[in-house]
Amino acid sequence: MSTQTAFAQALLDATQPTPSGLITCNGSDPTLRFAVYRNNVMVSLIDALADTYPVVQRLVGEDFFRAMARVFAQANPPRSAVMASYGQDFADFVETFPPAASVPYLADVARLEMARVLAYHAADLAPIETRVLQAALADPEQLVSLQLVLHPSLHVLASLFSVASIWAAHQTDGSDPCVDPDVAQTLLVYRDALEVVFLAVAPAVAAFVIALQSGQTLSDAADAASRVETDFDLTSALALLLRLQLITHITHITQPSIGDLPHEHTH
């Protein structure tokens, strides 16, 4: 085993022995000095999670959060030096972390906080010009194959809980407002200029967005939304996405036929 392998394993797992070959100028026990590295690594990872998940931390308290984050970080150290995206699977971990089971909405609040981070750092893309979209919608031949490309900051979060209300009620320490958690909320999370915002929408609108994001044509996405809610209103859903500047451009699938992969043209 290489020096760095032993070093790295012992950093993340405190039950591993201190790596061999470490010396100290004063003959003191290297274990205590190695502990500085162990502490630096673990504290930095826990701090990174605390930066991303401040409301989760407020909901469970700092001590519980840091203990939970430590268990997560030991099993899931970063895979990238870009720490902004660290902890994308934290919500899944929280959902199955038995000590947190008494706060059933905790995982969805974590999902909302990660969606906010991803939206914050997403690429900058200008919205489509309304007249370009209108022209495409007005042309029956184009309409069949039309795909809408949505802004990369846009994320959909469907929760059985009132995650947006819980999040808004915990923006400062010490707040303990009365929010009924058991109200389902479906949210669009996106960046408006430099600020991340979210908007509660009907489940069918969320289904429409998810279908568009997966590359379905406009008409297929509208069908998917109608299966969720029969009174899905395509015109108002399109007007909403236009008004929020969340449509960036349009593409077309050309004559998808059996055996062919769809081929895209960008306008």
Added chain:
Amino acid sequence: MLNPSNKLTKSQVARTHTLPARAGVGLKPEHFQDILATHPDIGFFEVHAENYMVAGGPFHHYLGRIREHYPLSIHGVGLSIGADAPLDVEHLNALQRLLHKYQPQSFSEHLAWSTHGPTFLNDLLPLPYNTATLQRVCDHIDQVQAHLGRRMLLENPATYVEFAASTWDESAFISEVLRRTGCALLLDVNNVYVSSVNHQRDAHAFIKSLPLAQVGEIHLAGFAEQIDGNADRLLIDSHGSPVAQAVWDLYAYTLGLTGPVATLLERDNDIPAWPVLLAEAVLAEGHLRTAAAGKQQPTKQPTQRQVLNEVPA
């Protein structure tokens, strides 16, 4: 305002290939608005490369606007030059894109490792100093400089342990890396102080033994203090407090040898309000002016202080 008339114009910023020999401050998102609102007379800003390896959004918006008015240093913390594995080419490509986008006056990284296999450990970890690690570090720096098409600066580490496998002392190792690769030195004076206390070395002798003509930037920061198993002082490079007086003293000593060098105030934890950091930069500017005055005397400063960003031959 320290010296408003000295501020570079937009076009001068774009043309300059070195950091000015002035005080700079680590740029933190908490201070974006204050900086744009007040346009402080600061020599330069420095950012951690990895914080800006995101696709878009406010970080790029604000850094782009601040870059229009100030020289920039991009400081990597995740390249893992000291790792016993090949460099991550994707990470190098991401660095290249960032350098292309912002055209910084300086790019620097650490004499340390921070990755192991697929895992990023988010700390600057120490390596033994011997023939094998020397070769590896030099190969990695050669690769970085070739890939990025520019000279990089290498930062000396703060360490808490040493290795039985080391056969070089740290200053000789660093000097040899600089000699072989042509890279420049980012002399972290706080790291020198921290390591000197932790390993009971003479900080002044350490600094004097470095190739000081190759110093392209100095870092100053605060440390935290513990005790080790023998109840001796153990200093931690925490970047969470003001610069200690002992480090200011060592900085003054260093400037006496080097003359004025671009100097960064680093603060990454417990980040104070902008005026507090600006006040530390003003202190550093005072030291730089003293060093510049000393430089007028011909016997004092024999070395040429230009560190250019060309690829080493």
